[in-house]
Amino acid sequence: MSETNVVPITAGTGRRRAAGRRRAPAIPAGIPLADLIPSWKLALQSANKSLNTITMYLRTADRFVAYLAEHGEPADAESVAAEQVRAFLVHEQEKRGLSTAKSAHAYLGVFFSWLIDENERTTVSPVLAKDRPKIPTKARTYVSVEEMRLLIEVCKGSDFTSRRDTAIFYVLFDNGMRVGGLTGLRLDDVDLQGHRLRIRLKGGMEKWVPIGNRTAQAIDRYLRVRARHNLAESPWLWLAARHPTRLGIDGVQGMVKRRGEQAGIKGLHPHRFRGSSAHQLLAAGASPDDVKRILGWLSDSMLRHYTEELGDERARSAHARFSPSDRV
Known part of the structure; x- marks a missing residue:
């Protein structure tokens, strides 16, 4: 056999190795x-x-x-x-x-x-x-002052359930408290003289949030009737009416929906009050920084997310109060 027809083994091996490198994955497998x-x-x-x-x-x-x-x-x-x-x-x-x-x-x-x-x-x-999946923007539904009055009206009464539900609605509308924070309230989280409630945040942090006069009065009325409840010694603020337990997230959501239907407000849920509270505070003259602190938001983007849709309404109200031409 002629030497010219012999293919060196090293050359063939080199070609196989090169092909092998091309087939090898670019990134080695990691831990499952x-x-x-x-x-x-x-x-x-x-x-x-x-x-x-x-x-x-x-x-x-x-x-x-x-x-x-x-x-x-x-x-x-x-x-x-x-x-x-x-x-x-x-x-x-x-x-x-x-x-x-x-x-x-x-x-x-x-x-x-x-x-x-x-x-x-x-x-x-x-x-x-x-x-990141993009969710189509939908018009946000707010709870108006008129609707809040309807809710208070359907909760009118001096019995345990009426006073409890009234107090819950006042808290939700007053400072936009999340339902998890609301149901986590204990008796020692209530400071009516200081007009504030202590909520527990994620990570174990605590924060005092303000309440108004009517909210403090509604909670006081509830506490007086609560004192006669068979679970009056429970550390939890909100108690169930018919069951020997505290009122949890499902209970509050069910109550809000039921009372909303009685007031003619379909699909009412606790989170709707969050944007409503922020809007009402801004409309009354609270600063954006104040609103963020009350609602527990850290960024301006969250404030805009919940209140931007009603910005024109607040602007019209402000113009009615401060109209340049009205001062001529």
């Missing part, structure tokens, strides 16, 4: 995401996140891992790409709705940011801002 979720849970607990927040985060991570496994996609910390996250968000939207998909985007963003901080992922997060 399922194995990292328990560590993330510990990190969330260490950061003093609320139990509800931790539960929502972990459920989303578990569903994401299950989705990857079901579709034969890589499910380790290094290999997951934006395409897999994007497909999962579409899946969530189709199965659970747009709002759930938007929340999943946020929760996975926190998860992958933690992976990067812990050096479990060496590349950028696959959760991209441009992939």
Whole structure:
């Protein structure tokens, strides 16, 4: 055989190695995401996140891992790409709705940011801002002063339930308290002489929020009838009328909806009072910074989110009071 027909082994080996390098994945496989979720849970607990927040985060991570496994996609910390996250968000939207998909985007963003901080992922997060599901803006429904008067009217009475419901409506309308903060109130969180209530925030923080004269009076009337309740020694402020327990979130939501229907207000829920309170405070002359402190918002964007729609109404009211031509 002629030497010219001999192919050196080293050359062939080199070609095979080159081809092998081209087929190799660009990013090495990392630790399986399922194995990292328990560590993330510990990190969330260490950061003093609320139990509800931790539960929502972990459920989303578990569903994401299950989705990857079901579709034969890589499910380790290094290999997951934006395409897999994007497909999962579409899946969530189709199965659970747009709002759930938007929340999943946020929760996975926190998860992958933690992976990067812990050096479990060496590349950028696959959760991209441009992939955040966009929820169409809908007109926000507010509780007007007239509707508030109707609610107080249907709660009129001196019995336990009437006074309790009246007091709850006054608190919701007065400072826009979240329903979780409302139901978490204890007797020692009430300072009627100081016109304030103490609420417990996420992470164990506490904050005193103001109440007006009528709210303080409504709570005082409720406390007097509450003293005759068979659970009067309970530390919780709001008690159920027919069951030996405190009034929880479901109870408040059910009461608000029921009273709303009695007053001719369909689909009423506690959170609707939040924007209403902020709007009323601004319309009465409170500064944006005051409103943020009362409602517990840290950013101007949250204030705009809840009150911008009624900005023109407040502007017209202000113009009626300060019209330049009226001073001529």
